[in-house]
Every structure is written in structure tokens, then in C-alpha cells.
Amino acid sequence: xxxxxxxxxxxxxxxxxxxxxxxxxxxxxxxxxxxxxxxxxxxxxxxxxxxxxxxxxxxxxxxxxxxxxxxxxxxxxxxxxxxxxxxxxxxxxxxxxxxxxxxxxxxxxxxxxxxxxxxxxxxxxxxxxxxxxxxxxxxxxxxxxxxxxxxxxxxxxxxxxxxxxxxxxxxxxxxxxxxxxxxxxxxxxxxxxxxxxxxxxxxxxxxxxxxxxxxxxxxxxxxxxxxxxxxxxxxxxxxxxxxxxxxxxxxxxxxxxxxxxxxxxxxxxxxxxxxxx
Amino acid sequence: xxxxxxxxxxxxxxxxxxxxxxxxxxxxxxxxxxxxxxxxxxxxxxxxxxxxxxxxxxxxxxxxxxxxxxxxxxxxxxxxxxxxxxxxxxxxxxxxxxxxxxxxxxxxxxxxxxxxxxxxxxxxxxxxxxxxxxxxxxxxxxxxxxxxxxxxxxxxxxxxxxxxxxxxxxxxxxxxxxxxxxxxxxxxxxxxxxxxxxxxxxxxxxxxxxxxxxxxxxxxxxxxxxxxxxxxxxxxxxxxxxxxxxxxxxxxxxxxxxxxxxxxxxxxxxxxxxxxxxxxxxxxxxxxxxxxxxxxxxxxxxxxxxxxxxxxxxxxxxxxxxxxxxxxxxxxxxxxxxxxxxxxxxxxxxxxxxxxxxxxxxxxxxxxxxxxxxxxxxxxxxxxxxxxxxxxxxxxxxxxxxxxxxxxxxxxxxxxxxxxxxxxxxxxxxxxxxxxxxxxxxxxxxxxxxxxxxxxxxxxxxxxxxxxxxxxxxxxxxxxxxxxxxxxxxxxxxxxxxxxxxxxxxxxxxxxxxxxxxxxxxxxxxxxxxxxxxxxxxxxxxxxxxxxxxxxxxxxxxxxxxxxxxxxxxxxxxxxx
Numbered sequence: 001x002x003x004x005x006x007x008x009x010x011x012x013x014x015x016x017x018x019x020x021x022x023x024x025x026x027x028x029x030x031x032x033x034x035x036x037x038x039x040x041x042x043x044x045x046x047x048x049x050x051x052x053x054x055x056x057x058x059x060x061x062x063x064x065x066x067x068x069x070x071x072x073x074x075x076x077x078x079x080x081x082x083x084x085x086x087x088x089x090x091x092x093x094x095x096x097x098x099x100x101x102x103x104x105x106x107x108x109x110x111x112x113x114x115x116x117x118x119x120x121x122x123x124x125x126x127x128x129x130x131x132x133x134x135x136x137x138x139x140x141x142x143x144x145x146x147x148x149x150x151x152x153x154x155x156x157x158x159x160x161x162x163x164x165x166x167x168x169x170x171x172x173x174x175x176x177x178x179x180x181x182x183x184x185x186x187x188x189x190x191x192x193x194x195x196x197x198x199x200x201x202x203x204x205x206x207x208x209x210x211x212x213x214x215x216x217x218x219x220x221x222x223x224x225x226x227x228x229x230x231x232x233x234x235x236x237x238x239x240x241x242x243x244x245x246x247x248x249x250x251x252x253x254x255x256x257x258x259x260x261x262x263x264x265x266x267x268x269x270x271x272x273x274x275x276x277x
Numbered sequence: 278x279x280x281x282x283x284x285x286x287x288x289x290x291x292x293x294x295x296x297x298x299x300x301x302x303x304x305x306x307x308x309x310x311x312x313x314x315x316x317x318x319x320x321x322x323x324x325x326x327x328x329x330x331x332x333x334x335x336x337x338x339x340x341x342x343x344x345x346x347x348x349x350x351x352x353x354x355x356x357x358x359x360x361x362x363x364x365x366x367x368x369x370x371x372x373x374x375x376x377x378x379x380x381x382x383x384x385x386x387x388x389x390x391x392x393x394x395x396x397x398x399x400x401x402x403x404x405x406x407x408x409x410x411x412x413x414x415x416x417x418x419x420x421x422x423x424x425x426x427x428x429x430x431x432x433x434x435x436x437x438x439x440x441x442x443x444x445x446x447x448x449x450x451x452x453x454x455x456x457x458x459x460x461x462x463x464x465x466x467x468x469x470x471x472x473x474x475x476x477x478x479x480x481x482x483x484x485x486x487x488x489x490x491x492x493x494x495x496x497x498x499x500x501x502x503x504x505x506x507x508x509x510x511x512x513x514x515x516x517x518x519x520x521x522x523x524x525x526x527x528x529x530x531x532x533x534x535x536x537x538x539x540x541x542x543x544x545x546x547x548x549x550x551x552x553x554x555x556x557x558x559x560x561x562x563x564x565x566x567x568x569x570x571x572x573x574x575x576x577x578x579x580x581x582x583x584x585x586x587x588x589x590x591x592x593x594x595x596x597x598x599x600x601x602x603x604x605x606x607x608x609x610x611x612x613x614x615x616x617x618x619x620x621x622x623x624x625x626x627x628x629x630x631x632x633x634x635x636x637x638x639x640x641x642x643x644x645x646x647x648x649x650x651x652x653x654x655x656x657x658x659x660x661x662x663x664x665x666x667x668x669x670x671x672x673x674x675x676x677x678x679x680x681x682x683x684x685x686x687x688x689x690x691x692x693x694x695x696x697x698x699x700x701x702x703x704x705x706x707x708x709x710x711x712x713x714x715x716x717x718x719x720x721x722x723x724x725x726x727x728x729x730x731x732x733x734x735x736x737x738x739x740x741x742x743x744x745x746x747x748x749x750x751x752x753x754x755x756x757x758x759x760x761x762x763x764x765x766x767x768x769x770x771x772x773x774x775x776x777x778x779x780x781x782x783x784x785x786x787x788x789x790x791x792x793x794x795x796x797x798x799x800x801x802x803x804x805x806x807x808x809x810x811x812x813x814x815x816x817x818x819x820x821x822x823x824x825x826x827x828x829x830x831x832x833x834x835x836x837x838x839x840x841x842x843x844x845x846x847x848x849x850x851x852x853x854x
Contacts, residue, residue: 003729037733037746038666047660054655055731065618072625076561079629082825086564089621095567095623099615106654111823114604114658122660124595130712138575143431162658182596184518186426188590189667193733193746196664202527203425203517207594222745224667224735228421228431229344232739268852 025076040219040240041195042174042212043121045166048114048196057106128178128210134245135171138180141201142190143227144234149271152254157271160261161254163201166266167236169221172246173213181207189225192238200225213240288396290388291334292373295754297698298395300691301370303362306402306769310357313350315765318722320347322758324740334827347739348417349436355420359541360447362403362431363683366618367548368454368489369398370646371690372482374698376458381467381478381804381830386460400478401446406425408436408443419737421534424514428506431519441504448497451544455489458482463797467795467830469794469806474796474829476810477558478690480572488547492583496537499530531590539586545579546646549686550575550617553639553646555810556689557621559792560636561628562825564811567620574613574620581610591662600659607657614650618643623635629814633790634708641716642682648720649677652727667720670730673723686711688771694780696785699789703782707774711767716762727759736829749831798828806830 039048121127128134136267138149138157146165150159171177181190183201191198195211223234241249262268289295319328320342342350377385385391389854408415413434422441425431462475462483475483502569505511512520514530558565565571587595587603630636652674655661665671683687688711696702730736734754736745739755741747788797794810806829814819818827821834 002586013513029765036731050658051655051661051664054658054661057654058651060585061651065651066644067620068622069625069643072622072628073632073640076625076628077630077632079627081627082561082563082629083627083812084563084569084816085682086811087566092567092570095570095616095619099612099619102615103612107611107657111604111608111663112652114660115601117660118597118601122663123600147783153326186431186517191735192665193664198592198666199661202593203515204524204526205516205528218748222735222744226737227349227425228426229348229417230735230742231348232344232741235710235743258440 006235011127014156023233025113031040031208037193038219039194039196040217041192041197043117044194044214044215046113046117046121050110051115053113054110057109061102061106101146116264123208124210125178125208128176133243134210136177136180136274137169137171139169139182139190140236140270141181141183141190141223141227143185144177144223144230144275146190146234146236147220150250150253152257153251154254157274158269162271163250163253164256167221169236169238170246170249171213171238171240172243173216173240175243176212178210179208180274181209182272183205186227187225188223188227188234191222191224194220195202195238198224206275216242288392290384290392292377292388292391292804293698294390295395295659296370296372296374296482299365299398300401302395302399303366303370306357306361306405307366307587310354310362310793311536311765311768312358313354314465314653315762316342317347317351317354318758320350321741322755324742330805331376340837344737344739345414345417348737349420351415352473352735353409356416356444357407358442359420359545360451360812361405362497363679363687364447364451364541364546365398366687367683367690368451368458368482368485369395369546371552371687371694372454372458372486372548375690375796376479376482376692377461377465378697378799379479379794379810380462380465381799382461382804383802384411385457386465387457388738390453390457394450396458397446397453401443401450404439404443404446408439411435411439420537422423422500422503422676423534424503424530425517425519427503428515428519430515432663438504438507441500442562444500445497445504448493448500452490452493452497453629455486455493456484459490467804467806469830470795472807473569474806474809475498477501477554477568477571477574477575477836478548478551478552480575481547481549484575485544485547488544488579488582492540493543495533496541499533499537502533503530516572524574524784528590528593531593532587535586535589536583538594538683539589539671540582542675542679543582546685547575547579548648549683552686552690552693553621553642554624555794556635556639556693557624557643557788558635558811558813560639561625561814563624564630564809564813565620565627566623566626567616568809568811571617571620571680572807577613578610578617581606581613585610585657588657588662591659592666601725604657604659608654611654611657618650633692633707634703634705634712635693635790636687637709638692638712638716641687641712641719645677645685645716645719645723647680649674649679649682650722652677655773664733665730667727667735668730669736672736673728673730676723676726677719680779681716681723685719688715693790694796696789700784701780701782702779702789703774703778707770707777711770711774714767714770715764718767720759722757722764725760729757730751750755780844791824793826793828795829798831800828801831808834 009271031248046247123147147164151157181199181201183203190201197211199207199209201250218237218239221236221238327340374846415436418432502513506513513525514527515525545607554565588607693710729750734741734750742751793812812827816823
């Protein structure tokens with residue numbers, strides 16, 4: 001039951017959050033752009049920097065490989081004099097040393113950069129757990145939509161003012177958002193490309209992740225795990241609002257939810273215990 | 278021919294004839310899988326438009342790809358290519374052909390297993406083709422067949438079941454030739470054919486066969502349990518709304534599947550690596566640089582291959598301790614790969630490079646494998662894997678390594694061994710055009726996928742442009758599709774070459790590439806192997822025989838041992854001694 005959006009002051013002027021309408025949006029970037037999707041996450045620049053570095057490694061290694069190969073083939077094509085052995089002790093030591101060096105620099109950078117991000121952000125659920133401003137959302141993936149549940153004004157899940165939306169995620173900007181992710185039917189993949197967020201929604205499991213919007217705006221949520229015929233239409237919108245606008249929206253949506261609350265509709269009352277890390 | 282005689286000729290236990298059976302089977306499925314790839318590319322370039330020439334197959338939509346058709350198409354493309362085209366061509370065809378000959382054995386250790394393996398593969402292939410015409414169509418749950426999507430509640434119909442059985446059949450086949458190759462290499466080597474004298478391609482096939490024996494049963498377990506979930510009402514992998522009572526766990530399937538699925542990548546690429554190692558030495562006319570290091574590096578990759586599988590599950594919500602472990606192991610596997618690659622480059626250096634068609638294909642394999650390997654680095658570290666996971670970047674990466682590199686290696690092997698296989702040499706000029714054009718277009722197509730993936734395009738989307746953040750990629754995808762169609766068209770050069778050679782080709786020389794491995798120089802059943810496979814450009818051979826190569830089992834007139842390439846043992850690298 002999506003809340004009416006005209007009752008709130010949504011900061012963004014994006015298309016309505018309706019995954020069933022094909023888009024007629026002007027391309028925002030050049031077709032050959034090598035840049036990842038626009039970053040809207042407060043922590044995404046760390047991933048982007050690491051990704052760019054790995055991209056740099058890709059180019060450097062490819063250039064060395066192709067250059068060496070080309071020079072070797074051109075220079076020694078049909079050469080008269082040939083070494084009759086499989087290399088000297090020294091040349092083999094060079095190979096080992098060079099491989100170790102490249103491994104140390106390239107893999108080492110990726111490992112250390114990744115490890116730092118995992119420690120500080122991706123697997124550090126203490127950040128949302130300890131921040132009093134944190135907003136919790138329970139997302140239930142279905143064929144083929146994202147059902148989201150908000151605790152409502154009372155801050156507790158499983159009460160009358162729980163707000164439920166479909167393909168319409170609302171969050172306050174500048175605040176940690178803690179997501180608890182489940183699936184009802186098949187394996188889905190919850191992704192917010194603009195937030196560098198990606199996590200499987202697996203039946204029988206509760207997965208958690210968190211992120212924080214750097215600014216207000218609207219971005220797409222997509223399913224990245226093949227989940228059946230209409231997988232490509234499992235599109236949702238995530239709208240980051242100012243904390244005040246978010247509070248106003250949640251209050252109004254919670255009021256409406258409480259009015260239409262039906263105690264007998266047990267199918268609508270899903271929820272999973274939040275286990276803190 | 279009487280039916281009995283036909284049956285007897287089909288049930289052949291001669292490895293070379295089994296190899297030819299696999300070759301034609303592999304090409305048939307390569308054709309089907311390739312056409313399906315063209316359909317996918319058309320859909321991404323011109324979404325929802327009628328595909329020219331497909332109106333007969335899809336009368337209801339006038340030839341346009343619909344979402345259900347599309348899911349079936351990419352599922353069948355993946356399954357056919359991996360299980361019925363690349364693996365059978367590398368192991369079934371080239372492996373059965375070259376492995377016994379190259380180690381100086383006329384037969385496989387278990388000849389009847391070879392025949393049985395082929396027929397298991399053929400039955401599986403027939404089931405795959407049959408699934409296209411059953412009600413509700415073929416499988417559509419992706420080549421990984423993740424449950425619960427692959428269970429009847431979400432993918433009803435006989436097609437998915439037939440395909441599951443087909444994968445089991447091809448698993449039986451892969452296990453049997455794996456077992457057969459391992460025992461053959463261990464037990465049937467000619468006298469003097471020590472482990473240190475095996476051609477690198479035999480090393481590659483041997484390691485790949487070991488992986489088959491170890492990990493194909495894991496696939497069989499996953500697929501078998503999935504089949505029970507489909508037909509017998511069990512719930513090994515079913516949870517959520519579809520589960521009745523307790524239910525199972527879908528993640529268990531993912532672990533089982535990738536515990537096979539990742540080694541499968543190395544099953545496909547190890548024989549290719551072996552061929553590159555040998556061909557680069559042969560056509561640089563010098564011994565392979567660091568033979569033991571290369572064989573040891575291939576062994577290290579084999580040993581690690583099963584221990585890296587869970588990087589496919591970085592986004593499944595696995596425990597951080599597992600995520601970190603698999604990140605380290607995954608990054609570690611790039612080290613032996615680098616050692617091997619540098620050895621190939623060092624073999625070229627100061628060689629006398631001859632750009633024959635197998636050599637061009639081997640160099641092309643090196644390049645596309647190199648690009649594929651490099652683009653995999655970011656997928657090994659968790660933080661960079663997250664944004665790229667499930668995108669076209671992954672698709673481009675594994676198509677370069679498993680698709681482009683494996684196929685170019687198949688063609689390298691075929692151009693190299695065809696004279697020995699059929700007594701006729703393929704036309705060199707056509708072969709070179711085919712190899713170079715294919716390599717360039719492979720890079721264009723899969724490079725286009727990498728770019729689309731880096732820009733965020735998720736894989737397996739029927740219509741990616743439903744998403745605003747992907748709308749700008751239509752132009753890129755259209756050009757990539759054009760390159761893909763050209764790539765498909767270029768394969769006709771190979772077909773023409775094949776038909777022309779088989780129909781009207783002249784007999785080839787007995788050893789056209791002037792190399793010493795046993796499949797070209799076997800001196801008879803009593804031959805004793807005297808030296809390694811790369812005894813090229815040895816001074817005493819040139820002096821006494823006037824040529825720059827000598828057979829592995831050919832004695833030097835003076836009686837001296839023509840240079841075993843000097844290779845002192847290297848500490849710390851596992852043994853190719």
C-alpha cells in the first residue's frame with residue numbers, strides 16, 4: 001500500500017516510483033563512458049577509488065602484456081640465433097621475482113583497500129546499530145517487486161502503524177539506513193547501484209546490510225539475480241529525502257496504515273527479529 | 278551398411294575415433310549455442326524487435342523475443358556452451374586424440390569407458406535438444422539453475438527436468454574421461470616418459486582430468502538432489518513460500534554448485550594453458566622457458582581451484598571470516614597464473630618466432646586469457662566485487678577466459694593436430710584469417726560487455742533499458758552486437774576451410790610443424806623416450822641431423838643425449854619432477 005507522495009515534500013522531481021512503466025529517460029552519460037553509476041552513497045567514494053585503482057592496474061598490466069608480446073613477436077620473428085635452453089637460473093628467478101612483485105603490488109593494494117572498506121563499512125554493522133538516528137527497513141523480495149516495511153512513528157516493528165510500500169523505498173539523507181533483507185519465493189539480488197549496495201535475498205535467511213545517502217535525490221533499485229520471467233522489471237525507486245520530509249512522510253503514511261489496519265490479515269504481518277551484531 | 282555394422286562403428290573404443298565423435302558433437306552444440314548467443318545479442322541491440330528469420334520458431338510474436346523465450350535462450354546458451362561445446366571439444370576431442378599418442382600409448386587405460394562416456398554425452402545432448410520442443414519450453418532458470426527458481430513451483434514443465442538429467446549425463450561423461458585420463462597418464466606412459474618429459478598439454482589435460490574426477494561428482498550431487506526436488510517431492514533446496522513443512526536451504530545448492538563451478542573454469546582453461554605452453558615453444562623453436570615452473574604453477578592453480586569457489590558467493594551474506602578467507606585464496610591464485618604467463622613471454626623472447634596458424638591462435642589465446650584474467654582481479658576482492666557482482670563485467674570477464682581463450686585454444690589445437698587427425702592440413706591462409714579476425718572480434722564483443730558492466734549494466738536483463746541508469750548503454754550494446762554478428766559470420770571461414778580440406782585437401786606431410794612430440798614422431802610400440810618435448814634448436818642435433826628438432830624417442834647417431842633443457846629444481850614450487 002504505497003503512501004500518497006503528494007502529501008509530502010519530496011525533494012526529488014524524479015519519475016513516479018512505478019516499475020511497470022517503460023522509461024523514456026534521456027541518457028545521462030555518454031554511451032562509451034567508463035564511469036560507474038553515479039555515486040549517491042556517503043561511503044561509495046572509497047569503493048570507487050579502489051575500483052578506479054584496480055581499473056588502472058588492468059590497463060597497466062594489459063599494456064605491459066600486449067607490449068611485451070608484440071615486441072617479442074616482431075623483434076624475434078624468424079630470428080637466426082636461438083637460446084637452446086629453457087632459461088637460466090637467473091632468468092627463472094626473474095620470472096618468479098617479477099610475478100611476486102606484480103602480485104604484491106596489485107593484489108596487495110586490492111586486498112588492503114578491500115579489507116579497510118570491509119572493516120569500516122560493509123561488514124561493520126555496529127555503525128548503524130550504535131547510531132541513534134539509524135532508520136531500519138525490512139525488505140521482502142518477491143517475484144517481481146520489493147516490499148518494504150517501516151516501523152512507523154512508534155519505532156517498533158509489528159505494530160499498527162507499520163508502513164508498507166511496494167517498489168518505493170524512502171529514506172532520510174545523511175543518516176545510516178539498516179536493511180534487513182529476506183525473500184518469500186526465489187533467490188533475488190537486492191542492489192542499489194548508486195549506493196554500491198548488493199546483497200542476495202534468499203528464502204529462509206535474513207541478510208543485513210547498511211548504507212547512507214550522501215544527499216537527497218532518487219535512484220533506482222534493481223534485482224541482479226535471475227528470478228524468473230519478469231526479472232528485468234523488478235525495479236524500484238529509492239528516494240532520499242531531508243530528515244524532516246522523511247519524518248513527515250512516515251507520520252502521514254503511518255497514520256493511514258493504522259486506519260486501515262486489519263488484525264485478521266495475518267499474511268500482511270511479516271517481520272523478522274533484528275539481531276544486532 | 279547393415280544396422281549391426283553401423284552400431285559397431287558407432288561403439289568405437291579407439292580413442293582417435295572417439296575423439297572425432299566428440300569433435301563433431303562439440304561443433305554441433307557450438308553451432309546451436311552460438312546461434313542462441315546471436316539471439317541474445319540481437320535482443321540487447323534491438324529489444325523486442327522481430328529477429329530476422331526467427332518467425333518460424335516464434336510464430337506468436339512474429340519472431341520477436343519475449344521475456345520467457347529470452348530466459349530460456351540465455352539458460353540454454355550457457356549450458357550448451359559449457360557442458361556440451363567447450364569441455365567436450367577440449368577433453369573429448371583434443372584430449373582423447375592427443376593424450377594417448379603424446380605419452381606413447383596406443384590406447385586409453387579403459388577403452389570402453391571412452392566409448393561409454395561419449396554415449397552418455399550424446400544422450401545428454403539429445404535431451405538438451407529435445408527440451409526445445411516440449412511443452413512450456415526448455416530450461417529457463419539460468420545455467421546455474423539456482424533453486425528455488427529451478428524447482429517446479431517456479432519453473433514448471435518437462436524442459437527443465439530434461440535439462441537437469443542432461444547435465445547429469447554429461448557429468449557421467451566428464452567423470453569417466455577424467456578418470457580415464459588420470460589413469461592413462463599415471464599408468465600408460467611409454468618407457469622413459471617421465472613426469473618431467475610430458476608435453477605441457479598433457480600436464481594441462483592431466484590436471485583438468487584430476488579436477489573432473491574430484492569436482493564433477495559434486496555437481497552430480499547438487500544436480501541429483503535438485504532433480505529429486507523436481508520430481509520426487511523432496512525439499513533439499515526449497516525454502517520460503519514454496520516449502521511445505523520444514524523445507525531446505527537454497528544456499529547449500531549454491532555452495533555445492535560453485536564448489537564444482539569454479540574448478541570447472543580451470544577444467545576448461547588448463548588444457549588451453551598446456552597448448553599455449555607447448556605451441557609457444559614449438560613455434561619459437563626453443564625449449565619452453567621454466568618448464569618445471571610452468572608445470573608447477575599449473576599444479577598450484579589446480580590445487581587452489583576448489584579453495585576459491587566461494588568468491589561467487591561474496592554477496593550471499595556469508596560470514597565475514599569466510600569472505601576474508603576466500604578473498605585471500607582467490608587473490609592468491611593469480612600468483613601461479615602470473616608465473617605461467619611470464620614463462621610464456623620469456624619463451625617468445627629470443628626465440629625464432631614463426632607465425633603459423635596454431636601459433637597465432639596460441640598467441641591470441643594468451644592475449645584474451647590475459648585480458649580475462651586481469652579483469653578478474655577486481656572480482657576477487659570483496660569490496661570491488663560488490664559493485665561489479667552480477668553485472669556484465671563478470672560476463673565479459675568469464676567470456677574472455679572460458680569462452681574466447683578456450684575456443685581459441687580449441688582452434689589452435691585443431692589447426693595443429695588436424696594433419697595428424699585426418700591426414701590433411703587445413704589451409705593456412707584461411708586459418709590465419711579466421712584466427713586473427715576471431716581474436717579481434719572476441720575482444721570487441723567481450724570488451725563491450727566489460728564496459729557495459731563497469732557502467733553498471735546487470736546481466737540477464739531482457740530489456741536493460743527499463744532502468745534509467747542504463748538507458749545510455751543502448752548504443753554501446755548495439756555496437757557490441759554488431760561485433761558479435763561479425764564474430765559469428767567469421768566462423769564460416771573455418772567451416773569453408775574444414776569442408777574444403779576434408780573434401781579436396783591434399784595429404785599433409787608426416788610432421789608438418791617439425792616438432793619432436795610422440796604424436797608426430799612415434800617410432801613404434803617399443804620406443805623408449807629419451808628427452809623432453811621441447812628439444813628444439815639443440816646444437817648437437819643441428820650438427821648431426823641438420824635440423825632443429827629431434828623426436829622425443831629418436832636416438833642421436835652419436836649416442837649422446839641431446840640436451841634435456843637444463844632445469845635445476847626450484848625450491849618452493851610444487852613438484853613437476
